[in-house]
Amino acid sequence: MKHLLILVCCTLNVVLSNQLMTSKESQQFYSYSTKSSIQTKIGYKMCLSSVPSYIYATVKATESSLPHTFNVTVLDVKESYFEVELKRTDISEGWNMFVTVDWFFYIGNVVVYGNKVIWITDLFGSKSMNYNTAKADCKDKGGKLVEIVDKPMYDVVYNYVRSNFMFGARDAASFYLGSTYDLETDKVTQSNGEPGYNRNWNPSKWPVRIDERKGLVIRVEYNISATNNGMRNVKPATIRQFVVQICYMKIPDGVL
Structure with missing residues (x-):
């Protein structure tokens, strides 16, 4: 089951080929799944001139008292969004709640x-x-x-x-x-x-x-x-x- 692409407003950031650009961002959204894993697309909070070289991401229940834990696998990286698989790890069940995804990316020859x-x-x-x-x-x-x-x-x-x-x-x-x-x-x-x-x-x-x-x-x-x-x-x-x-x-x- 795939979620809809999360659209966000962004401002243009130009990156020269020999410069490093980094950004740490966070997105909160409503997430629902009947299975223990889903795929979803997450939009950046800025417009990029090139595809990020790499992305590190984590996800957690927005409500900290909830027992849900997740693994995040980055499946694909595009110029305007990246796609991830969220897999619940505390138990093999679905969920119905708000989640928060934090990610860090860099662009450059590193x-x-x-x-x-x-x-x-x-x-x-x-x-x-x-x-x-x-x-x-x-x-x-x-x-x-x-x-x-x-x-x-x-x-x-x-x-x-x-x-x-x-x-x-x-x-x-x-x-x-x-x-x-x-x-x-x-x-x-x-x-x-x-x-x-x-x-x-x-x-x-x-x-x-x-x-x-x-x-x-x-x-x-x-x-x-x-x-x-x-x-x-x-x-x-x-x-x-x-x-x-x-x-x-x-x-x-x-x-x-």
Whole structure:
């Protein structure tokens, strides 16, 4: 049994191909089913210029005292709506009540790791910047400098950059991490105080434990077989050339 498309008023939002757009929205509507699952279409609260790259959605009974619980499966994503299957999970019966659907979507060339959406802010160009300007630039775009937590994440982010950034005539570029390096203890620490990834150092000489090199960058080679790549510790205040700006934002709680 399918429900009718939920129509909502919207305003036009234009998204450039190398920018990330995110939105968290909610819709309350009357829902009825004689079976334990239904399919329904949900319209966005804004008009989009392209189809969302991905949608995370949850559903709950609007009246919090009701025992109903649901799973949500996104079946299809269109430019003006997305279609979901709502399946009741507390018991195998239908329902007759108001429900609230919460969803989060993003549009752009991104990679997702855990609960983090990671994106290159400009696929076609690099900048000259230091750690502070890179950090401020991500903040202006609604994110934070990416931080690496383990080997699988390192591989995901490194390969994402190498496969998607337009290197042009350059054979390599680098990107800042939000983590810091302690020269005395040889430890990497994330901005939240938790340990950061401390492997895949550039094999030529890093880490260099002199000159207050507390900042971290990762050098990415365009050539997949090149070996002059990996993590480097650098002076945070030093302006670096050919910096690819990579930011991340957390997927809001309750939508995974």
